[in-house]
Amino acid sequence: MSHQMMLITSTQNKLYKKFKSLNLKKNREIEGLFILEGQRYVDTALAMGYVFDAIIFDGSTWEAQVESNKDQMYLKSCPVYTMTSTMIKELTQTEQSQGIIGISHIQTNSFDIESFGHNVLFLDRIQDPGNLGTIIRTADAAGFNTILMAKGTVDPYNPKVVRSTAGSILNVRLLEVNEKIGALNSMKESGFRVVVTALEHASDYNEPKNYGEKNCIVIGNEANGVSSEIIDIADVRVKIPIVGKAESLNASVAAALMMYKAREIMDGRS
Template identity: 40%
Template sequence: MITSVKNEKVKSWKKLQKRKERTEQGLFLIEGYHLVEEAWKSKWEIQEIIVQENSDVPHWAKGFSLEYVSDNVFQYISQTQTPQGIAATVKMKQQTTINGNQVLLIDAIQDPGNLGTIIRTADAAGFGAIILGNGTVDMYNDKVIRSTQGSLFHLPIFQANLEEKIPALQQDGFSIWASALANSKDYHTMDVPEKVALVVGNEGAGIQEQLLKLADSIVKIPIYGKAESLNVSIAAGILMYHLKG
């Protein structure tokens, strides 16, 4: 059992809390029974499972490399308020395949909770992929991962330059719908294309002008009360379910 936070393995796990280190190691850290099991069920490559002393080990985990650690070590690497006593290091996946006719494009969303909720909703709505544009929060951020409730492992999610990706999707037969208030039409008045890529934008600034110019349609969700706008994850959810028809 590892009992010191100065242990080299522990230092390596702790480093995974930073994006730069995750990228360099090609690994990220997940916590909790549900997330670790979802990674396993979804056939992501688990490098090792970290178990806090006196915690239960799931039956399916027995074949993996298990590292037992003391309470103080687990608290040191944990980023949750009430740790469950199990964590894992998982290899990042290089994914570029789009499975299906609906794709979500994310332009510079910065709140981890928003991104995680959007990923979870896209999974529930049966979208074929999520493409993260420049300036978007890291999908392997611990708050993003927790907010996805495991949906991170269920559909392709990858980074790309949206200015280059949108024309490529259009060549592949996708119509581009951008969500914005100016020069837009109510979404429910529009015919839903067979293949569609929906763009949602930054919480404060919205979608960048150069991306709006590339869109085939600009759509909005009507506001019937006095709120100025909708939270981006709510707006994305309404539009994604509409596009699934």
Template identity: 25%
Template sequence: MPAVITSLKDDHLQQVRALANRTGRAEAGGCLLEGAVLITQAVEAGAALRFVLAAEGAADPVTSLLAEAHVPVMVVKESVLRQAVRLNRAVSWLAVAELAAVAGDDQPYGDFAVVLDNVLDPGNLGTIVRTAVGLGVADIVCTDPETDLTSRRVLDASRAAVLRARLRRYDTPVQAVRDLRERGFEVVATSGRADTLQGSVPLSGRPVALIVGNETDGVGDDVLELADHVVRIPMSGDVESLNVGVATGISLYELRTRMALAMLGPVVGELVGAVSDLREPGYVGEDAAERALAGFSEAERAQFGDFLRRMRENLRRKG
């Protein structure tokens, strides 16, 4: 039975106290995960945990998982653990996790980025990050010093997805958009006042940066002026707008799909042009499909591989 930590002067508890604010988390490169569920999700997602603190007498749903992941576990007197995190309620499990480093200017982007223009609510931030990571988007761009993706509330709402994201920071939204445009991104901003419906935006097949705005004010006018496309989600009835977390999820899914279809456009044309060769083994359509899929991630290959196979069969029947 390990010795029970009973003093706030213990080094592990000092580390916990240092992570109480955003500045401390940034300096230490760590963050706090509270609760067995969130800790389990972090371990299963491959996040690096420095150590875990368990309140004395707490139920034990995660020790075996932590042992398999070689994460050290210390037992702390419950009242002392509560003091360390400055909460007036019981805390059973607490982990110190490695925080995803803010990506440097020299670290390449993926093919899709989400830009946060003064989105502040922790629940919305967590939902956006969780949805983005779930759809294969790792680059999350913060453009306001008040946006904190490392707080406990955001980490909880994201189900630890923040630990799998590439966090990027710019001083202003305008600076972020200008840099992304220089990197070749096609910039899409959302606005309830836009004339263009999101489903009809003509994407070119380049990487896409989706800009979502503040819960009340939306995307700033200075940012809208720099966007390649300003779009809105069609609404019916008397509903004027959607929650920014929900709207971002809809936009991410639709734009990711349209982006992939835009990239597949030339290949589809090549497949259609190959109808006369469809009944022969090794026809050009198969080569075109392989060339197209080579540029996609495994998830995208799985998604659009079925599409290409169905097209091949349809063209064979028509041929």
């Protein structure tokens, strides 16, 4: 075979420690790398132009895995390693090995409003990895190809987030914005209607008049909602009716309802 398989046998191995360190945000930022698990997602990332620093196979299944991957370019263009199932589980902090892991470079995106499409999601300090992963997956399904994240939002390359996106992290443009008010004002100047979820002075999210031709939907922090400074500059405040006794909706559910409502209204106008 044209590639060379390298065996990592110890958790004290320098490379193993480097790969495992990617579970922490600071190390992902330093290295510019993240962990991607599973054959389908590694294949998809490769097809989309992601660059791999390494491919890791489960030692118990690697011969079959390599045989089925023998034509893949990543076996020729980056180092390929194998390690035990136990080491992979410790590396990925999961109970079950996916058989293949890609150590991928993080793609960087610029704040290019013209490339954002007609619907953008803006996340104001979403902190739960499961929520963010579900939101990214739903945004992908609803055709929101850009997600802007205010400082304080959980890192989208957190392994728990990556897993819960079910591959959608590869399909959506992700950008962290340091100055959220400046970013939103730029969106407004470019014709986006900034629509925020709020409890007071808000109209029903179902009303078509709340949505424009281009929409920036803002979803707030799980505990505190959208920050007051964003509410102050929003074009529209909306609320999702709660008929029962629940105090609020989960942030990912609110995001899903808002995105699909904007999509439905826009599709109805076209």
